[in-house]
Amino acid sequence: MLQIKPLAHQLRFISLFLLLALLLGSCGSGRYLSRGDKKFGEEEYERAIEFYKQGLGKANNPGEVNYKIAEAYRLSNRLSEAEPYYKAALDANFKREDGFFYYGLALKANGKYEEALNQFEDYIRLGSNPQLKARATREVESFSTLSDILRRAPRYEIQNLEALNTEASEFGPYILNNELVFSSTRGPGKTYMGNGEGFINIYATTLTDSAAALGGAVRKFEGVNMEGIHDALTTFTDEGRTMVFARGNEGTKKGRQNVDLYITFFRSGAWTEPKLLNISDPRAWDSSPAFSADGKTLYFSSNRKGGLGGNDIYKSTLDGSGRFSTPENLGPSINTPGNESFVSVGPDGTLYIASDGLPGLGNLDLFRIENGVPVNMGQPVNSPGDDFGLFLQNDNTGFFASNRDGGKGGDDLYFIARTKRKVVNFFVDGTLFQQRDGARQRTAVGSHTVVLQDEAGNKLRNTTTDAEGKFTFALDTASAYFLIAEKPGFFTARQRITTVGKMPAQDQLTEEENEVRLTATLVLNEIVKEKPIVLENIFYDFDKANIRPDAALELDKLVQVLNDNPSISIELSSHTDVRGSDAYNQDLSQRRAESAVEYIISKGIDRSRITAKGYGESRLVVKNATTDEEHQRNRRTEFKVVRIQE
Numbered sequence: 285m286l287q288i289k290p291l292a293h294q295l296r297f298i299s300l301f302l303l304l305a306l307l308l309g310s311c312g313s314g315r316y317l318s319r320g321d322k323k324f325g326e327e328e329y330e331r332a333i334e335f336y337k338q339g340l341g342k343a344n345n346p347g348e349v350n351y352k353i354a355e356a357y358r359l360s361n362r363l364s365e366a367e368p369y370y371k372a373a374l375d376a377n378f379k380r381e382d383g384f385f386y387y388g389l390a391l392k393a394n395g396k397y398e399e400a401l402n403q404f405e406d407y408i409r410l411g412s413n414p415q416l417k418a419r420a421t422r423e424v425e426s427f428s429t430l431s432d433i434l435r436r437a438p439r440y441e442i443q444n445l446e447a448l449n450t451e452a453s454e455f456g457p458y459i460l461n462n463e464l465v466f467s468s469t470r471g472p473g474k475t476y477m478g479n480g481e482g483f484i485n486i487y488a489t490t491l492t493d494s495a496a497a498l499g500g501a502v503r504k505f506e507g508v509n510m511e512g513i514h515d516a517l518t519t520f521t522d523e524g525r526t527m528v529f530a531r532g533n534e535g536t537k538k539g540r541q542n543v544d545l546y547i548t549f550f551r552s553g554a555w556t557e558p559k560l561l562n563i564s565d566p567r568a569w570d571s572s573p574a575f576s577a578d579g580k581t582l583y584f585s586s587n588r589k590g591g592l593g594g595n596d597i598y599k600s601t602l603d604g605s606g607r608f609s610t611p612e613n614l615g616p617s618i619n620t621p622g623n624e625s626f627v628s629v630g631p632d633g634t635l636y637i638a639s640d641g642l643p644g645l646g647n648l649d650l651f652r653i654e655n656g657v658p659v660n661m662g663q664p665v666n667s668p669g670d671d672f673g674l675f676l677q678n679d680n681t682g683f684f685a686s687n688r689d690g691g692k693g694g695d696d697l698y699f700i701a702r703t704k705r706k707v708v709n710f711f712v713d714g715t716l717f718q719q720r721d722g723a724r725q726r727t728a729v730g731s732h733t734v735v736l737q738d739e740a741g742n743k744l745r746n747t748t749t750d751a752e753g754k755f756t757f758a759l760d761t762a763s764a765y766f767l768i769a770e771k772p773g774f775f776t777a778r779q780r781i782t783t784v785g786k787m788p789a790q791d792q793l794t795e796e797e798n799e800v801r802l803t804a805t806l807v808l809n810e811i812v813k814e815k816p817i818v819l820e821n822i823f824y825d826f827d828k829a830n831i832r833p834d835a836a837l838e839l840d841k842l843v844q845v846l847n848d849n850p851s852i853s854i855e856l857s858s859h860t861d862v863r864g865s866d867a868y869n870q871d872l873s874q875r876r877a878e879s880a881v882e883y884i885i886s887k888g889i890d891r892s893r894i895t896a897k898g899y900g901e902s903r904l905v906v907k908n909a910t911t912d913e914e915h916q917r918n919r920r921t922e923f924k925v926v927r928i929q930e
Contacts (some may be wrong), residue, residue, distance in 0.1 A: 314339070315339070316335045316336070316338040316339030317335065317336065317339040317343060317349060319335040320332045320333075320334075320335030320336040320339065320349075320352065321352075323335060323477070324352060324355075324356060327359070327478060328477035328478065329356040329357070329359055329360040329477070329478050329479065330356075330360065330475075330477050330478065330479055330480035331477050332352070332356045333353055333356045333357065336349050336352055336353045336356070337353065340353070345378075346372070346376050347372070347373045347374075347375075347376030347377060347378025348373070348378050350369045350370075350372040350373040350376065350378070351369070351370070351373035351378050351380060351383060353366075353369040354366040354367075354369035354370040354373060354383075354386070354387075354390070355386075357369065358386055358389075358390070360478050360479040361479065361670070362479065363389055363390050363393045363647050364390060364393040364394050364647075364668075364669060364687075366386070366390045367387070367390035367391060367393070367394055367396075370383055370386060370387035370390055371387065374387065381407070381410055381411050381412065381413070382411070382413065382416060384403050384404075384406045384407040384410065384411065385403070385404065385407040385411060385413075385416045385419070385420055387403050388400045388401075388402075388403030388404045388407065388420070388423065389423075389640075389647070391403060392423075392646055392647070392668065393646050393647045393668055393669060393670075394668055395645075395646065395667075395668035397427065397430060400423075401423075401424065401427050404420040404423045404424050405420075405424060407420040408420050408421055408424065415593075415621065418621055419593075419621050419622060419641070422620070422621065422622075422641065425643075426642070426643030426644070427643075428745050428746065428747065429643040430643065430645070430745075431744055431745050431758075432745075432757075432758040433643070433644070433645060433660050433662055433663075433666075434645070434662075434663065435758055435759070435760040436662040436663070436709060436758070437707045437708060437709060437761070438662065438663055438664055438703060438707075439661070439662065439665075439702060439703055439707055439797065440661075440664065440665050440700050440701060440702055440703060441664070441700070441701050441702075441703055442664050442665065442698045442699065442700050442701075443495055443496070443698060443699040443701075444690075444691060444692065444696055444697075444698055445495060445496075445498050445499060445683075445696070445697045445698065445699060446496070446692060447496060447497055447498060447499040447500065448464075448489065448498050448499025448502070448697060449499075449691070449692040449693055449696040449697055450468070450470045450692065450693050451692065451693045451694075452468055452469040452470040452471075452481055452482060452693050452694065453468060453469045453470075453481060453484075453687075453693055453694035453695040453696075454466055454467070454468045454470070454685065454693065454695060454696060454697045455467055455468075455516075455672070455673050455685035455695040455697065456516055456517040456518065456572075456626075456673050456685065457673060457675045457682075457683035457684065457685070457697055458518050458519065458520065458675050459491070459675065459677045459683075460488075460518075460520050460524050461524055462490065462491050463488045463489065463490055463491060464488065464489050464490075464491055464498065464683065465486065465487070465488045465505070465518050466486075466487055466488070466489075466697060467484050467485070467486055467487070467515075467516035467517055467518075468484065468485065468487050469481035469482040469483065469484055469485075469694070470482065470485075470487075471485065471504075473485075473511065473512075474511065474512050476514070476533075478533070479694075481694060483511075483512060483513060483514055484514040484515060484516040485504055485505075485509040485515055485516075486504070486505040486508055486509055486515050486516065486518055486529065487502050487503065487504055487505065488502070488503055488505060489501060489502045489503070495699035498699075505555070506554070506555070507548075507554050507555040507556075507557075508527075508529070508548060508555055508558065510531070513531060513532065513533070514530070514531065514532060514533050514543070515529060515530075515531050516529065516530050516531075516571075517529055517530045517571060517572050517573065517626075517673075519573045519574045519575045519582075520575065521575040521579030522579060524550065525549060525550045525551075526547065526548075526549055526550075526579075527547070527548050527549075527550070527555070528545055528546065528547050528561060528573045528575070528582065529545070529546055529548075529558075529573065530543055530544070530545060530546070530570070530571040530572065530573065531543070531544060531546045531558065532544055542566070543569045543570060543571050544560055544561070544564035544565075544566070544570050545560075545561040545563065545564045545570050545571070545573055545584060546558040546559060546560055546561060547559055547561050561608065562608060563582075563584075563600050563608045563610075563611050565586060565588040565589075567588070567589070568586050568587050568588035568589070569586065569587045569595070570584060570585070570586045570588070571584065571585055571586075571625065572584060572585045572625045572626045572627055572673075573627075574627045574628045574629050575629070576629050576633065577629060577631065577633060579602065580601060580602050581599055581600070581601050581602070582599065582600050582601075582602065582608065583597060583598070583599045583627040583629065583635070584597075584598055584599075584600075584611075584627065585597055585598070585624065585625035585626070585627060586598055586611070588611075590613070591613060591619065592613070592615075592616055592619040592620065592621060593619065593620055593621035593622055593623065593641060594621070594622055594623035594641075595623040595624055595625045596613055596614070596619040596624055597613075597614045597618055597619055597624045597625070597627050597637055598611040598612060598613055598614065599611065599612055599614060600612070617656050617657060617658075618637065618653065618656070618658055619641075620639065620641030620642055621641055622639060622640045622641020622642070623639065623640050623641060623648075624637050624638070624639045624641065624642075625637070625638055625639075625648075625672070626638040626648070626672040626673045626674075628673070628674055628675050628676075630676045631676060631677075631678055631679060632679070634652060634653060634654075635652075635653040636650060636651065636652055636653070636674045636676075637650075637651050637653065637658065638650055638651070638670075638671065638672035638673065638674075639651055639658065642658050642660070643660065644660055644666060645660075645663070645666045645667060645668055646666070646667060646668035646669050646670070646671070647668075647669065647670045648670040648671055648672045649661070649666040649671055650665055650666055650671050650672065650674050650684065661674075665684065665700065667686060667688040667689075668688070669686055669687045669688035669689065670685075670686060670687045670688075670695070671684065671685075671686045671688070672684065672685055672686070673685040674700070676700075679702070680701060680702040681699070681700065681701050681702070682699075682700050683697055683698065683699055683700065684697075684698055684700055685697055685698070686698055702796075705790065706790055706793040706795065706796055706797070706798060707796065707797045707798065708761070708787060708788065708793065708798050708799075708800055709758065709797065709798070709799050709800070710758070710759040710760065710761060710783045710786070710799075710800050710801075710802070711756055711757065711758055711759060711799060711800070711801045711802070712756065712757050712759055712765075712767070712781050712801070712802045712803070712804050713754070713755075713756050713801055713802070713803055713804070714734065714754070714755050714756070714757075714767060714779075714803065714804035714805065714806060715728065715749075715752070715753045715754055715755075715804075715805055715806070716728065716729045716732055716734060716749050716753040716755065716769050716777070716806045716808070717729060717753060717805065717806065717807045717808065718771065718774060718807070718808040718809075718810070719807055719808065719809045719810060720810050721810045721812045721815065726807060728749075728752050728753030729749060729753050729769075729771070729808065730749055730750060730751040730752065730753055731748060731749060731750075731751070732748065732749045732753075732769065732771070733746050733747075733748055733749075733769070733770075734746065734747055734748075734749060734755045734767060734768070734769050734806065735767070735768040735769070736757045736765055736766075736767060736768075737765060737766040737767075737768060738763070738764075738765060738766075739763075739764040739765065739766070741766070744765070745757070759781070759783050759802070760783065761783055761787055762783060762784050762785075762787070763782070763783055763784070764780065764781070764782040764783075764784060765780070765781050765782070766778055766779070766780055766781075767779045767780075767781060767804055767806055768848075769806050769808060770808075770848075771808050773810060773811055774808035774809060774810055774811060775808065775809045775810075775811055775845065775848070775849055776808075776845075776848035776849055777806040777807055777808045777809075778806075778844065778848060779804050779805070779806055781802055781804055783800075783802070786800060786802070787800075788800065811849075811852065811925055811928065812925070813924070813925050813926065813927075813928070814924055814925070814926065815924055815925070816857070816922040816923075816924045817922060817923055817924060818920055818921070818922050819838055819839070819841075819842060819920075819921045819922065819923065820838065821834065821835070821837075821838050822835045822838050822839070822880070822920070822921035829872065829875035829876045829878075829879045830879060831879055831880065831883045835880075836883065839880060839883055839884060840887070842856075842884060842923060843884055843887045843888075843889060846884070846889050846893065846894070847888075847889075851928055851929045851930075852893075852925045852927070852928055852929075853892070853893040853894065853925070853926055853927040853928075853929075854893065854894050854895075854923045854924060854925055854926060855894075855895050855896075855897050855923065855924055855926050856877055856880055856881050856884070856894055856895070856896055856897070856921070856922075856923045857873075857877055857896075857897045857898070857899055857921070857922050857923070857924075858873040858874070858876040858877035858880065858896075858897075858898050858899070858920075858921050859873055859899050859900070859901070859903055859904075859918060859919065859920050859921070859922070860872055860873050860900055860901050860918065860919055861901065861904075861909060861915040861916075861918040861919050862901045862904065862909065862915075862918070863915065864901075866900060866901060869900035869901045870898060870899075870900035870901075870902075871898070871900075872898070872900075873898030873899055873900045874896070874897075874898030875898070876898065876921070877896035877897055877898045877921075878896040878898075880896070880921060881894055881895070881896040895926075901918070904918050905917050905918055905920070906918055
C-alpha cells in the first residue's frame with residue numbers, strides 16, 4: 285500500500301511530461317508551418333519547403349502541408365519533384381480540386397503517362413476551374429498523339445556537355461564570335477530563395493572542336509551582370525554589337541513581374557549600360573528574346589494581358605531608326621492556354637519554341653514551326669522533363685537545355701547533332717465502310733472510332749474517321765498491328781497491318797526524312813439473323829470428322845469473330861455432297877459439326893454461345909453436281925447468327 289501513492293504520483297508526472305512534450309512539439313510544428321506560409325506568400329519557395337518539411341512530421345493537417353510543399357515545388361519550376369507530395373496530399377484526403385490537375389502534370393513530368401491521363405480525366409469530371417478544365421481536356425486529347433511522338437525515328441543525337449555543366453543550372457545557349465554564351469546559376473554569390481540556387485548570370489566560353497571538351501575557360505560577361513538579380517537569355521544582332529537579354533526578379537514577392545527585356549550596345553570595347561526596352565510591359569513577365577537572322581524582328585515570350593494563356597510568343601519589328609513596333613501575339617496556331625517560351629530562330633529562318641501546352645512528352649517540349657504549325661521534335665531531344673532553349677548554329681548542330689534524368693545539375697546544356705541515317709516514318713491510311721445486307725454498294729462511315737492494337741491485342745490509341753471515312757495512324761518499324769472498328773448491328777471489322785520487311789534501303793531514300801504509307805480497308809458487315817455464312821477452306825479427310833491443321837486455321841478466324849462480337853450466339857453447320865447414303869451423310873455431317881464446335885470451345889468460347897448442326901445432303905448448293913468442284917461446294921461448313929443479346 286505504501287508504494288501506490290508514489291507510483292500514482294510518478295504516472296501523473298509522466299503523463300504531464302508527455303502532454304507538455306506534445307504541446308511543445310505541436311507549437312514547434314505550428315511555428316515551422318507559420319514560417320513556411322510566410323515564405324510561401326513572399327515567393328521564397330525554397331525556404332517555404334524547408335519550413336514545411338520541418339513541421340510536417342507533427343502537423344495536424346499533413347495533407348494540406350504536403351499540398352503546400354508540392355505547390356512550392358511547382359511554382360519554382362520543379363514540377364517533377366512535386367509528384368510525391370501531391371500524392372501524399374490526395375492520399376491524406378486533402379481533396380483540393382486543382383491538385384488532381386497539377387498531380388497529373390507532375391506525373392507526366394516523370395514519364396508516368398497512363399497515371400497522368402487518369403488524373404486529367406478525374407479533373408475534367410470533378411474540377412470547376414474553366415481554365416484548368418480546358419487545359420485538362422487538351423492534355424487528354426494530346427495523349428492520342430503521344431504514341432506517335434514516341435514512335436518517330438530519332439532525327440538527332442544528343443550529348444551532355446559534362447565538362448561545362450555544374451551542379452547548378454546552365455541554359456540559354458547562343459553562339460557569338462566562336463564563343464558559346466549561356467546563362468547559369470553557378471558561382472559564389474547570393475542565393476535566390478525561389479529555388480535555392482544562385483542568381484542567374486550570363487557567361488561565355490570558347491568553342492572547341494569537341495563538344496566533350498567544351499567549358500575549359502568560362503568567363504562572366506563584363507558590364508552586363510548585376511549582383512542580386514537575374515540576368516539571362518541573350519540574343520544578338522548587328523554582327524554581335526547589339527544584345528537584348530532578360531533582367532529582373534530580385535527575389536521579392538513582385539519579383540517575377542519585373543522581369544523585363546534590356547538592350548545594350550558594344551562600343552569602344554565594352555558593353556554600354558543596359559537600358560529597359562520600351563516594348564517591355566511593367567505589369568508582366570517578358571523574357572527569352574530572339575532576333576531573326578536579319579535583325580529586323582525580335583521574338584520574345586510574355587504573360588502580358590490579352591494573351592491566350594500563360595506565356596505567349598510575341599514579335600516586334602525594328603524600323604530604320606531603331607524603334608520597335610507594338611508587340612504582336614503570334615496567335616492560336618502557335619500559342620496555347622499553357623506556356624510558350626524560349627523562342628529561337630534557326631539559320632534558315634525556322635522558328636523554334638518550348639511549350640507545355642502543345643502535345644508533348646513532359647513539361648516543356650521543343651517544337652519546330654512548320655508552315656505555321658508547331659511540330660514536336662520527338663526523342664531524344666524531348667523527354668518527360670523540361671526541354672527548352674534550342675539554338676542551332678547550322679543546319680546540323682546546335683545546343684539546348686534540359687533538366688532530364690541523368691543530368692549533372694538542375695538544367696544542363698546538351699549538344700545536338702542531326703543523325704546521319706535518313707529517317708523513315710511509317711503510316712497507315714485507311715478507309716472505313718459499312719455494308720448493309722442486300723445493298724449493292726458499301727458506304728463510307730464518317731465520324732467513327734477506329735482503334736489501333738498491337739499484335740497482342742493491347743489498345744495503343746484510337747482516332748476518328750473524317751466525313752469520307754478516312755483515317756491515319758503513325759506506325760513503328762518492324763511491327764504488326766490490328767485495325768479495329770465496331771458498330772452495333774454489324775460484325776466488328778478487323779484488319780492486320782505490318783511494317784515488317786517494308787523498310788527501304790538507305791540508298792533508295794531520296795530525302796533526309798521519308799514516309800512509307802500503307803493502305804487499309806475496314807468493312808463493317810451487317811449482322812443478319814439466320815443468314816448462312818460460308819467458312820472457306822474447311823476441309824476434312826475422306827470419311828473423317830477430325831479437324832485438320834488447315835481447317836484449324838480457318839476456325840481460328842471464327843473464334844476471332846466470336847471474341848470480337850461477344851453479344852452474338854451462332855449455329856455452326858456442316859454439309860455433305862450427295863455421294864453416300866442419306867443416313868451416313870447425316871451422321872458424318874453431325875460429327876464434323878460437333879468436332880468443329882469442340883475445337884472452338886477449346887479456344888475459350890463459352891459453350892452456350894455455339895451449337896453444332898449436321899444437315900447431311902439436305903441443303904445442297906449445287907443440286908445436280910457432277911464435277912469435283914461442284915461436289916466440294918456442297919461439302920461446306922457454315923455459321924449463322926441465331927441470337928443477339930441486347
